[in-house]
Amino acid sequence: MAQLTSRERFIGTLQRHEVDKVPLLNRFMGPVAAKLAPIFGATGRELEIKLGNDALMVQIGINAEYSHKVVPEGAVYTSEWGVKYQRVHGFNQPLEHPLKEPSLAGYVFPDPHLPSRMTEIREVMDAYHDRYAVVVDLSCTLFEAGFHLRGMENFLMDAYENEDFMRQVLQGLADYYTALGVHAIEQGVDMIRIGDDVGVQSGLLLPPAKWRTLVKPHLQRMIEAFRRANPRILLKYHSCGDFYTIIPDLLDFEVDLIGTMQPCGQLADPFRIKREFGARVSFLGGLDVQQLLPNGSPAEVRDGVRRVLQAYAPGGGYVFMPAHYINVDVPLANIWALLQALQDFRDYPLQAA
Amino acid sequence: MLLDEIARSVSGGQAVQTSRLVEQALADGLEPGSVLNDGLMAGLTVIGERFKRNDCYIPEVLLAAKAMHAGMSLLRPLLAGGGERLRDKIVLGTVESDIHDIGKNLVGMMLEGAGYRVIDLGVNVPAGRFLAALEEHAAPVLAMSALLSTTMPRLQATIAELEKAGVRERVKVLVGGAPVTREYAQRIGADGYAPEAASAVDLVRDLLAPAPTV
Numbered sequence: 001m002a003q004l005t006s007r008e009r010f011i012g013t014l015q016r017h018e019v020d021k022v023p024l025l026n027r028f029m030g031p032v033a034a035k036l037a038p039i040f041g042a043t044g045r046e047l048e049i050k051l052g053n054d055a056l057m058v059q060i061g062i063n064a065e066y067s068h069k070v071v072p073e074g075a076v077y078t079s080e081w082g083v084k085y086q087r088v089h090g091f092n093q094p095l096e097h098p099l100k101e102p103s104l105a106g107y108v109f110p111d112p113h114l115p116s117r118m119t120e121i122r123e124v125m126d127a128y129h130d131r132y133a134v135v136v137d138l139s140c141t142l143f144e145a146g147f148h149l150r151g152m153e154n155f156l157m158d159a160y161e162n163e164d165f166m167r168q169v170l171q172g173l174a175d176y177y178t179a180l181g182v183h184a185i186e187q188g189v190d191m192i193r194i195g196d197d198v199g200v201q202s203g204l205l206l207p208p209a210k211w212r213t214l215v216k217p218h219l220q221r222m223i224e225a226f227r228r229a230n231p232r233i234l235l236k237y238h239s240c241g242d243f244y245t246i247i248p249d250l251l252d253f254e255v256d257l258i259g260t261m262q263p264c265g266q267l268a269d270p271f272r273i274k275r276e277f278g279a280r281v282s283f284l285g286g287l288d289v290q291q292l293l294p295n296g297s298p299a300e301v302r303d304g305v306r307r308v309l310q311a312y313a314p315g316g317g318y319v320f321m322p323a324h325y326i327n328v329d330v331p332l333a334n335i336w337a338l339l340q341a342l343q344d345f346r347d348y349p350l351q352a353a
Numbered sequence: 354m355l356l357d358e359i360a361r362s363v364s365g366g367q368a369v370q371t372s373r374l375v376e377q378a379l380a381d382g383l384e385p386g387s388v389l390n391d392g393l394m395a396g397l398t399v400i401g402e403r404f405k406r407n408d409c410y411i412p413e414v415l416l417a418a419k420a421m422h423a424g425m426s427l428l429r430p431l432l433a434g435g436g437e438r439l440r441d442k443i444v445l446g447t448v449e450s451d452i453h454d455i456g457k458n459l460v461g462m463m464l465e466g467a468g469y470r471v472i473d474l475g476v477n478v479p480a481g482r483f484l485a486a487l488e489e490h491a492a493p494v495l496a497m498s499a500l501l502s503t504t505m506p507r508l509q510a511t512i513a514e515l516e517k518a519g520v521r522e523r524v525k526v527l528v529g530g531a532p533v534t535r536e537y538a539q540r541i542g543a544d545g546y547a548p549e550a551a552s553a554v555d556l557v558r559d560l561l562a563p564a565p566t567v
Binding site for chain 2: 089091093153156157159160161202204206289327328329
């Protein structure tokens with residue numbers, strides 16, 4: 001068999017074929033990447049590639065301005081969404097939300113049609129798309145984006161007290177991200193990643209019935225628009241935490257990939273999840289970042305990597321990454337153990353348990 | 354029973370209705386103290402128990418707390434000491450470098466609902482501020498939250514600061530937050546850990562209970 005490109009490997013596994021090996025999409029927090037950069041002699045996307053990643057992500061939208069915008073420590077800035085942030089210990093903390101009252105009167109959503117929003121996507125496409133899958137990340141798309149505009153507690157209570165207002169906010173966000181996603185698809189990208197962190201350690205942030213009436217119809221509309229723009233576009237849904245309850249809803253839309261499969265609550269057993277849903281969807285993530293990666297021994301990390309591969313990878317349909325970014329609390333020895341375990345265990349045919 | 358109705362109104366998260374019922378109870382001549390204990394707090398206890406059983410969702414707890422506050426604002430001027438004669442004080446906050454607050458806020462709401470006086474220092478609280486607040490308010494309990502595995506070590510660092518300042522002996526330290534486990538809490542020498550907000554109330558109650566005399 002001719003050597004697969006990373007892009008072929010990534011797309012092949014999502015078609016639930018056992019390709020040559022399990023594709024990778026490891027993500028590193030800035031300070032971790034800075035530690036690894038001199039060791040591997042590369043930064044940014046080149047570092048990710050050196051570490052074996054098969055897909056490259058470009059994040060656009062409210063989350064890009066929030067979690068990925070770097071400003072000096074202590075600096076205060078107001079985003080184009082009208083959210084005021086302050087950088088505290090390397091994180092941009094929301095200080096003020098634009099929708100103080102449950103009303104959209106006077107609020108203008110940003111313009112999704114600005115050509116500059118596609119600049120980075122085009123650069124990545126030109127430089128890498130012949131070899132690597134390109135994923136555009138619109139996550140923090142609806143429900144979670146509402147937290148930025150309205151404040152988390154207020155928006156959660158709006159689901160009960162101000163349903164119509166909440167619907168309008170979600171509609172505005174869905175319109176914005178639909179347009180943005182369609183523009184990205186027109187650039188020829190392989191996958192659109194959408195989603196919100198609706199899961200907590202055990203279960204959902206809000207009742208499934210509320211999610212189904214308030215959020216799900218917008219998701220459906222977005223996905224239909226993306227498929228109209230390109231029937232073969234791959235779709236990924238992202239949520240942290242335990243979102244088991246809504247997986248069947250996501251399968252209604254025939255999403256291709258779900259993650260991050262944080263092993264908590266009803267997602268704790270990856271073998272069960274693969275058995276239950278693996279015929280209809282592929283998985284990304286699954287390795288524990290809350291205990292195992294920061295606090296486990298290198299031997300335990302190695303076992304953990306092997307176990308998620310054994311659970312999720314049979315028959316294809318799995319992209320490996322930890323259940324979130326690799327953060328600064330992960331000892332270098334555990335990062336080496338993770339990379340070594342991937343080298344030893346991710347080739348198909350998989351080694352027997 | 355009007356008090357039962359108030360409790361149901363709080364647990365159902367109905368702020369406007371709760372205010373109306375509390376006004377009615379006061380007009381009927383009911384004791385403010387019993388409206389507080391048997392109406393408002395009883396209602397929040399119900400929602401807390403449901404939350405503990407995984408039988409309700411975070412926004413429902415937020416709404417119940419909002420309803421309780423609506424009732425409390427009517428009662429506070431009528432309670433002896435303006436409602437300050439509540440149970441023990443608890444200093445609460447999210448540790449330094451960590452800006453997550455909803456879990457910490459839920460703990461605060463549950464503790465207030467159980468009658469404790471909560472001194473909420475907010476998020477990104479350095480050890481020194483916890484220490485200063487514990488001393489200023491002579492609070493017997495410190496409750497700290499960390500949502501990130503990267504900020505969890507601040508829990509331990511703060512406990513070490515309490516030791517250094519010589520106040521560790523008189524303060525019960527509670528810890529919680531998504532990545533925190535019972536084992537971790539034990540390892541860093543905390544006095545208690547609760548996996549969710551409602552259990553924090555039981556924990557405080559147990560920790561502050563006078564030691565049984567033999």
